[in-house]
Amino acid sequence: xxxxxSRVKFVSDTGVGIVRSxxxxxxxxxxxxxxxxxxxxxxxxxxxxxxENAAIVKIGPSDPKPSSSSVHAAHTGETPNRKxxxxxxxxxxxxxxxxxxxxEDDEPIDLLKFRKSFTxxxxxxxxxxxxxxxxxxxxxVTDYLVKLLFVPVADTDKPAENADLEAWLVNDSSYTLFYNxxxxxxxxxxxxxxxxxxxTLAADSKQQIKLYRRAELAEISTLHxxxxxxxxxxxxxxxxxxxxxxxxxxxxxxAASFVENxxxxxxxxxxxxxxxxxxxDTAAPVIPAxxxxxxxxTVPHKPSTKDEEVxxxxxxxxxxxxxxxxxxxxxxxxLARFTVALDGAVKAGRQKRIVFIHGVGKGKLRYEIEKExxxxxxKLRYQDASFAEYGYGAIMVFLK
Numbered sequence: 001x002x003x004x005x006s007r008v009k010f011v012s013d014t015g016v017g018i019v020r021s022x023x024x025x026x027x028x029x030x031x032x033x034x035x036x037x038x039x040x041x042x043x044x045x046x047x048x049x050x051x052e053n054a055a056i057v058k059i060g061p062s063d064p065k066p067s068s069s070s071v072h073a074a075h076t077g078e079t080p081n082r083k084x085x086x087x088x089x090x091x092x093x094x095x096x097x098x099x100x101x102x103x104e105d106d107e108p109i110d111l112l113k114f115r116k117s118f119t120x121x122x123x124x125x126x127x128x129x130x131x132x133x134x135x136x137x138x139x140x141v142t143d144y145l146v147k148l149l150f151v152p153v154a155d156t157d158k159p160a161e162n163a164d165l166e167a168w169l170v171n172d173s174s175y176t177l178f179y180n181x182x183x184x185x186x187x188x189x190x191x192x193x194x195x196x197x198x199x200t201l202a203a204d205s206k207q208q209i210k211l212y213r214r215a216e217l218a219e220i221s222t223l224h225x226x227x228x229x230x231x232x233x234x235x236x237x238x239x240x241x242x243x244x245x246x247x248x249x250x251x252x253x254x255a256a257s258f259v260e261n262x263x264x265x266x267x268x269x270x271x272x273x274x275x276x277x278x279x280x281d282t283a284a285p286v287i288p289a290x291x292x293x294x295x296x297x298t299v300p301h302k303p304s305t306k307d308e309e310v311x312x313x314x315x316x317x318x319x320x321x322x323x324x325x326x327x328x329x330x331x332x333x334x335l336a337r338f339t340v341a342l343d344g345a346v347k348a349g350r351q352k353r354i355v356f357i358h359g360v361g362k363g364k365l366r367y368e369i370e371k372e373x374x375x376x377x378x379k380l381r382y383q384d385a386s387f388a389e390y391g392y393g394a395i396m397v398f399l400k
Contacts, residue, residue, distance in 0.1 A: 001046075002027060008044040016047065142236045144229055144276035145172040148181075148245070149261065150252070150269040153211070160258040160267055165217065167209040169201060170263055173276075175229035175238065177201040181209055182224040184244065191371065193224040206263060217252045222363060227274055241274050244363035248392060306350075310390075311341045312357045313365065334358075334365055335372065342377070345399055352400045355385045360393040369395060 002008060002019060008029060009016045017029035020036055027044060028036045147170040152163040171177045178200055182193035197209040212220070227241040251257045251269060258267035313334045315322050322330055338356060345354045358365045373382055377397075385394035 002041055002044065006046050007048075009047050010039065011043050011045060019044075140236065141174050142238070142276050143173050144175050144238045144274065145272070146170065146177065146179075146227060146229075146274040147172065147263075148209075148223075148225075148271045148273055149263065150212070151264050152258075152266050152268075154266075159255060160269075161253050161255045162214065164214050165212050165252070165269070167212060168206050168263070168268075169197075169209050170206040171201040171203060172262075173229070174203050175231055175235070176203055178226075178228040178230070180224075180226040182226075183220065184222045184224055191374070196223075218249055220247055221249065222246055222367075225273055229274075238274070238276055244367040245271060245273070246360060246363035246366060248360075250387070308353045308355060309341070309345055309351050310355045310357065311337070313337055314357065314359055331365060331368065335368055338369055338372070342397065346377075346380075349399075353396055353398055355390060355394055355396045357390060357394045366393070366395065373397065 002022070004019050004021055006019045007016060008019055008027070010029075015031055017031040017037070019027050020030050021028045022041070025041050026038050027041050029039055029044065030036050149168045149170060150165040151168055152158070152160045153166055156163040167181075169179060169181065180195060180198040182195045185192050185194055197207075199207070201207050223245045225241065225243055225245050229238045229240075257269050259270060261268050261270055312318070315330050315334065318337045319325075319330070319333060341356070342354060345351055356369065358369060370382070373380060381398045383396055385396040
């Protein structure tokens, strides 16, 4: 009797299938390709799985291979005299199975040979026996890196050197950061600063400071930066920073100034504001020059002439050694050299101009020089010296 689940074949067509449901005198037969075909019950007949296939279905991969004798034995109870291994590859809905082409027993594994081969491969592998460095406690971690990046606005199709720029403060460290970024202003003969942005920047985060239109970039030459790093738990202290960052206008219009970085997909103009050396155990941070550092030595300094004296204020030019000197002590030595040279030039009265090479650093020396000129030499005019003759980081003072 045909019912749901019966295996049937068509009377008027080829093929077999499984009855999935019966509705009235109609049976819905699932054929081998997965489709259900409606057929009259009178047009299909039930079929049985062949005796040999029925025997194969019952065995496992390690049971004797079915044969005509084993099928006969299944009915007669006789013991077959041939024992071979069979592997069942698959069984579909229609009782069909396929056997492996090769019925031979699998080749036995030589465990001793396998063990020797494995031992030899391990011996050939280079193993780093260096013990791992002990992990630092949270309060011992001293990674501290703060950067200021100028990034082209996201929706622009202009090249970086022509686009409007967003200023971003990046705190790439485990410290929380109090910050204040201000613009220098001159009012009534004094120097003041006006805050652009201030606040707290969490560890490993960044904050947009300001959007600068291209026309504004020519007006900003110096930013005053204040940084105070701390952690809410015990921590190794880093230096509190307060300095002037010089922004040379030429940097904003040179494509080479914008470089790839770890924080934005677009190339950016990048300044390192503060940094510590995680490899050292000292609490004092190492504050390197900005990166990328301008190649100030590519333009040779113009020597002194009859009308113009040139004074190099770099630490290595005025000191035999800076070993053991704090940054403040080096700055005092540079200012002393500046004062002595300027006083001597004013008193001698022989030259018209004096140029001081102060470098680019963070602008602290330049800031102190300008403050000294305003305070003690108000009648002397000064300006940036020629880049073509002196490179970046030089100031020219007019004596006459």
